[in-house]
Amino acid sequence: MGAPHAVSPLSRPLPDLATVSGVRLSAVAAGIRYQGRTDLMLAEFTPGTIVAGVFTKNACPGAPIQWCKTAVTTPYARALLVNSGNANVFTGQAGVETVEACAEAVGKLLHCLPQDVFLASTGVIGEKLPQDRIINALPAAEAALADANWEEAARAIMTTDTFPKAARRDVHIGKTPVRIQGIAKGSGMIAPDMATMLAYVMTDAKLPQNVLQSLLSSGVGPSFNSITVDSDTSTSDMLLAFATGAADNEPVTGVHDPELAEFTLAFNDLLLELALLVVRDGEGATKQIRVAVTGATSNISAHKIALSVANSPLVKTAIAGEDANWGRVVMAVGKSGEPADRDTLSVGVGGTWIARNGTVVEGYDETPVVAHMRGQEIEIAVDLGLGEGEARVWTCDLTHGYIDINGAYRS
Amino acid sequence: MGAPHAVSPLSRPLPDLATVSGVRLSAVAAGIRYQGRTDLMLAEFTPGTIVAGVFTKNACPGAPIQWCKTAVTTPYARALLVNSGNANVFTGQAGVETVEACAEAVGKLLHCLPQDVFLASTGVIGEKLPQDRIINALPAAEAALADANWEEAARAIMTTDTFPKAARRDVHIGKTPVRIQGIAKGSGMIAPDMATMLAYVMTDAKLPQNVLQSLLSSGVGPSFNSITVDSDTSTSDMLLAFATGAADNEPVTGVHDPELAEFTLAFNDLLLELALLVVRDGEGATKQIRVAVTGATSNISAHKIALSVANSPLVKTAIAGEDANWGRVVMAVGKSGEPADRDTLSVGVGGTWIARNGTVVEGYDETPVVAHMRGQEIEIAVDLGLGEGEARVWTCDLTHGYIDINGAYRS
Structure with a gap:
């Protein structure tokens, strides 16, 4: 991983990305494995941001997956920290301690609870994650937080990806304009039920957690769970959705609320677009x-x-x-x-x-x-x-x- | 299929092959698809030869598979006809008629019932099998029948195989010396539950059909059903065992008859040897x-x-x-x-x-x-x-x- 490969002939240019109110991002080079590129992405969410997630069904998941599965049982998220180059998988108790230490460090920096910090790692399996490099890079990541850093974030989470992946939709809930924007990474070890695939969808919509989780759980079926590159299922996959609520739309009563119909269509459409970008970056793909x-x-x-x-x-x-x-x-x-x-x-x-x-x-x-x-x-x-x-x-x-x-x- | 590929670096030389009393074989060039090589193998078995078989579980099998599944419901076999170059799969009613015509033609030539003729085809799927070329080549095949043509038979059934595959064991049932000898083909579309794999094991032992079927059904698990090249399962796989009875050993009472123990071990060992030859000829295999x-x-x-x-x-x-x-x-x-x-x-x-x-x-x-x-x-x-x-x-x-x-x- 990390060796440069020719850009996929099926690559797509990044769409015109905008900001999502309530989200700030940054990307820095922590030197985890790669040289001369960013490998650590930090996102900060405004207080009150709601989170939902779906995770790999691989029976040997990485420590970050277990952390996030627990963290998502409460509705709130304040930060997301993703590193590339090392998956922190099959690293035993050391891997668990690394996750705890990173969440703790982010919480201290951003003045939030460690359990509101979501973590992901992608890259080589079975090698200890050099947590000091991550923790030492956090102050620079925090200083660089800005609402326009979407492309930088999409690039920092790449492994064997040959192009950065993002998608955007601007729609309405009722009469309130809201935005959905997401980034993803993945090109090998891709198979249904989530693969070495990380995807983060962020919206300024105000949504209850059960609605966001329901949208995500049903949207993943015809999108990320309907793509396969090599039938191999990663130990680290996750798809998280964050809703900051900054758009301050009228309350949504449930997934079947007619005011949510346009949003749901756009949300599903965006998931499929991101999933197809992963297929189009399938390792060695020409078709x-x-x-x-x-x-x-x-x-x-x-x-x-x-x-x-x-x-x-x-x-x-x-x-x-x-x-x-x-x-x-x-x-x-x-x-x-x-x-x-x-x-x-x-x-x-x-x-x-x-x-x-x-x-x-x-x-x-x-x-x-x-x-x-x-x-x-x-x-x-x-x-x-x-x-x-x-x-x-x-x-x-x-x-x-x-x-x-x-x-x-x-x- | 048929384009010459370099011989697998894992190839094994043919073992020292012998005759199996009650079996005569031949190989001829019928011109079904390949030029300049044999593509039709005929085996004739002495009257009273017992047959057992296991077949692909692929839900879209070729017409020959369906023919053999029916034919094996009675215990006797008098002939085996195998062509390479065309699998006679997904050929509709025409494929069924081709199988019937070939069995009829072999039966006429060898003076036996069509239902005692076993048939197999391997090669391209979805193209009509040119049955006239096969039927026209049968007299030459019959004229060439000889008890020493094992290598020729092993070569005639090859498709993308890069080397012929055979194995032999000489053992005893009670005090009677008996021989087991088999040939196989297969190199791609190989996965458990039988793959584009044809294997024929012949013995001069005298065995009841239920014993032969039981040996085959239990022997296939740790051998052919424990190999995989590409996870793809063919529409044409079969493993047949023929026991001519020419060795005239004492009657075997059942699979657990102690007199059969040495034979059973050798039979299983031979199945594994043939299966591993298929793996060693896996398309592109280097290890x-x-x-x-x-x-x-x-x-x-x-x-x-x-x-x-x-x-x-x-x-x-x-x-x-x-x-x-x-x-x-x-x-x-x-x-x-x-x-x-x-x-x-x-x-x-x-x-x-x-x-x-x-x-x-x-x-x-x-x-x-x-x-x-x-x-x-x-x-x-x-x-x-x-x-x-x-x-x-x-x-x-x-x-x-x-x-x-x-x-x-x-x-």
Whole structure:
């Protein structure tokens, strides 16, 4: 990690970022692992800021994950501290003590309770996090806090990422303008149920914690939990949402409050945008792939089938080779373990059905499919012909670049 | 498929092959897809030969799989016909008719019932199998039948395999000498529950079908169902065992008959040898990897954890890079979804424990581990510290070679 890789051909420029009232950020170089770049991000939230979170389901999570899971049981957050270069995972009791010491140090600096400080670490697993470097860098981080430092924050949390990731939406709750803005990092070890993926969404909206948590929990399904790069699930993933309340909108009664409808749409849309940025920075990616499954016996079944296709190395290498090798898609559907019937199964690419009901379409013309496969955004459709279940999953192709990035010594 | 690839650095020379009384084989070039090589293998078994089989669990199997599943419900086999180059999968009703026509043609030639003819096809999915080329080649195949053609048979069934695979054991049932000899093919799309893997084990032993089926069903677990190359499961896998009875040993009363003990050990050992040959020919493989899991809550749980490690692209690329990146092993254990506790988890490489009970071993010396990682046979040990469950799984590393082989157009 940290070795510079060529910027992904699927990279997107940062959007026009603005400030979010109640949030100040900074990024400094603490020298944790990388040389000549920032690796520590601090965010300060105005008192009364509400927090919600979802976390990795990996059974061997890092100490910061355990800290945040406890911290999120009370609704308030005053700070977020994220370092890159070292994940503080599998570091035993020392890792736990590091987390406590960092939270303590931030609390002292910002005059808040340690349990209102949220922490995250991303990078190498199994090495002790040099907490002194972090704690020594905190005064500089505090001095640099400013409401405009979003790009700097997005850059400081990168590991093997080749471009910084952020998204923004400006909407209304009732008649009050509110803003949602988020940053994310992640490019390898990405799979559903959260991956080596950190994402932080901040809004100036005033929302009760149960509403914010509910938005996050249901929004993560069709976004971050519907992307996969390599089927590997990190020990450190988290998605946190912070609502500062500075917009002072009318109180929201619940997730189904009609005044919240526009916000909910924008929130979900922003989560998907951030998630797709992670896919587009998938290690070695040259193509973004969408797998859309319909006609499954249930939505859950459709999701599993879509993931089986999206995680298949044979499908992903075929797409890297611009080969519409739909036979491999059939194989991946069949291996999912979900209900499938060869004789009702259809496979399409780029809007063209190649096979229908168990055999190649009569007079199938490969021309539009070949053209589609040369593009950067590949669409695979699978129809099971069994029921109404559907799901969409995004991934990227599997290329030499993935091997280069991950096969290097202690990458 | 079919493009010549460099022979795997892990290849093994063929063992000294002998004849198996009651079996005659041949290999011919039917021109199904490949030029300048054999692609059709025929085996003829003496009347009274008993057959048993296990098949892919892929829900979209090829027509030959369905044929054999039916054929194996009666105990007798007189012939086996295998073609490479085309899998006859996802070919609709035409595929079913092709299978019937081929069985009919072999039956006519060898004067046996079509249902005593076993069929297999391996290669590209979704293209119609040119049955005329097969049927036209049958007379030459029949004329070439001989009891010494084992190497020829092993070569004719290869697809992306870079070397032919066979194994032999000479043992006794009671006082009667018997022989077990098998051939296999497979190098990609290999995952548990049978993969693009064909294996045929033949013996001159006289065994009831229930005993042969029982030996096969229990032997496949720690051998073919404990290997994985890329987590992809083929639509065409099968493992068949044929017992000609020509050795005329004393009747075997059941699988637990003490007279069968030596045979059973040798049979299981031969299955594992064939399975490991498939791993050693894994597409792009440069290292064979054994993942041994102990201390899990059950054997089934241990098997799932071992597979999670063995299928992790991040673990496999790290090993390709000769990096003992045990943090990725921890990640893969954690993502398996099986019971695991970070604080009782230990990870070792090549006989050296790197991490014990959730943290790096005090004074860990990397020297022997670095030396081990440079070898061709890598051993990863995971101890969960929770129970008595254990399992072993074999895989290979993930290299540029895999991308080369599978990322080429219509490979």
